[in-house]
Amino acid sequence: MSSGSLAGRYALLRPLGAGGMGKVWLARDEMLDREVAVKELTLPEGMSPKERAASVKRAVREAQATARLRHPGIVALHDVVVEQDRPWLVMELLRGRTLGDTVREFGPMPADYAARVGADVLEALMVAHAQGLQHRDVKPGNVFLTESGRVVLTDFGIARQEGQATLTEQGLMIGSPGFIAPERLAGEPGGPASDLWSLGATLYVALTGTPAYEGSAAQRVRATMTGPVPVAQGPLGPLLAAMMAHHPGARPDPGAVVQALRQVAAGGTASPLPVNQVATVPRQVRRRGPAALWIAAAAAVVLGAGGTTAFLLLRDRPDAAPTAYTVPRDVCTLISSQEVGRLLHTQDPPKGRPSADQVGPKCGWPVAGTGVGVQVQKDSDTVDPWSMTTASARALFQSQRRYWGRYDSLDWTWPEIGVKKSQKAERTPLHQVTGVGEEAFGYELKGPTGRVHSAHVFYRLANLVVEVEYTALGASPTDEEIRQAALRAAQASEQALRHAG
Incomplete structure (x- = not known):
């Protein structure tokens, strides 16, 4: 479908991008006179009519669950439409670029900036997990850095509710090799710890500019399941390695990870975390270093990464206003x-x-x-x-x-x-x-x-x-x-x- 209208309301203007799970369109909500993004979900070839109907029903159910999520770090889902035997997700339109695109253009992020991004994404994931939703495709291409300074986790279109069957039937593996946790590659449904692993792999790219596991899709899958966990240099290295531990039970508690990421974002250090234990808060030091240079280079596109509950925000000087306030405050x-x-x-x-x-x-x-x-x-x-x-x-x-x-x-x-x-x-x-x-x-x-x-x-x-x-x-x-x-x-x-x- 090159152009047209959905539900007599959403005018498809032009494609914005495509991936393994579908195509994203720039569209206009003609009822509310605003631009939106529409995700066209594609289904695997060769599915029987019964299987296709079941997949559409499941996608709608998952979209309904996703629409209940309210967090500035989660892309807002406005509507879901079923037309042409497939679901279309109507979402808020974000302006900016993905974490992957940003790193490709500006190079690896300084540790404190990457930690800010990671804390924002993990807080969003914890909100989803609290409502029984797993994301299942956390990767640099699904972390969006908006022009206004929000860090937004996108593409909940393949999120899974606890207790639902996975979409690995018909041999379909959900996710992107190199960012799929080992237990999910082994055929297990996974859980919140699987999203934590994927976030660790995502932050590894942000910090180093290269994936934790490289090569073909098959090589990345094999390395994820059998290879050693890579350890990046710098204050985030041990923390990311802990997040990417092979066994889910060996990974740290998400709340402890958020706290440790904030410590690094504020100029401190974070040691590997004991399982289910909150990290000790090191002395925080305010400093300016490579982050200021990287942020200046990226300022034309990414103006900040504020939004943690500790308000670890980018500022040009100590009394400057953050670029965005994204976490509710009393x-x-x-x-x-x-x-x-x-x-x-x-x-x-x-x-x-x-x-x-x-x-x-x-x-x-x-x-x-x-x-x-x-x-x-x-x-x-x-x-x-x-x-x-x-x-x-x-x-x-x-x-x-x-x-x-x-x-x-x-x-x-x-x-x-x-x-x-x-x-x-x-x-x-x-x-x-x-x-x-x-x-x-x-x-x-x-x-x-x-x-x-x-x-x-x-x-x-x-x-x-x-x-x-x-x-x-x-x-x-x-x-x-x-x-x-x-x-x-x-x-x-x-x-x-x-x-x-």
Whole structure:
């Protein structure tokens, strides 16, 4: 099929690539007016109609399980369509390039950068494993480094749920030789430890620029099953060897591996890990070395690899904003208790009250007559703010500016500080705000007396859009003091994001 439309909705524009399991198309979702990627899954030749129907049914079931996964490190699956006797997977469109392509163009990655990538991928795998899904084809071509800084594990199209039959019937081996764990080559269904082995082989390529096992497909399979485990040079070498141990039970616990990868990403070292034991955290040293040179060379395509829970992010200088925030954070930690106390003029600051709506997660710190609030926002097409790209955050920021600029009079309420009934408030003109974020604007709300009682600041930092509100109903704060309090709250939240981890 060279062009056409699926389900009367997805217009196939042009092929993006092809592999053993199918072809990927650039497509347009004509209902939502957005570009998507469509994976056309191909089935082995010679299958009977009954076998083909069973494979299609299994692929749909696996796609449904994959669609439940919600993690910034996992490519989002929007839809599955069965047409022409085969399944088509509709996924988010990622812009950037694969880990394999990046290494081929720029050469081996420095250990700290490769460790960041590995930690992100392993966290995504752990989310899938927790829901009973194995990926089964972790390889450099399925690790995607986006232009916005996300590290995304793609191609869950052959993922397997625990308890399901494997697709090795009809002699079909799922995966890529050289990245398939020994136990799966031996005909076993494998498990989370098999994905860990494949990630070790993937990071070996990232670190050295060459596969752990080279040669023809048959030679790679033979070496994987019978050859010694290769050990790369540098701080990641022993860790990758442990991940690629021949026996699944000899491989370390994934949580310990994530921690060890973070240690290397932060400039420390990681020793081989005992099975199912958490590694001791070495002293972390902040340093700049070969990673800075490699990242500079790759900056035109890959801007960062942020997104671990420790926020091990690429920065040009210690106070620079990361290129992307991809792991959810408790919004109530963005302003410290001490700062809340100073803003609200109390020695007994309230605890943050988390909540959420369709715009995104938020937190409020209210006391009688005054309060401060923070909300991290998202657009309607994104699962959560941490899945936003820098481009979509810029668009959302401008959309918010246009939206709030339309209304001179607003309905306003804040029951927790004592404003339980909706009140009319007049909005001041929108104005540019400096000293917070990469771009920011603000406005104030005035009550019937013409006095400012609330100030709002919207700012964008990398791929996040944040709204901060400060309200004081008493007669003592001046209009300027309220504006400055909102700015201080915004700056406090920005600094918490910049220095996270």
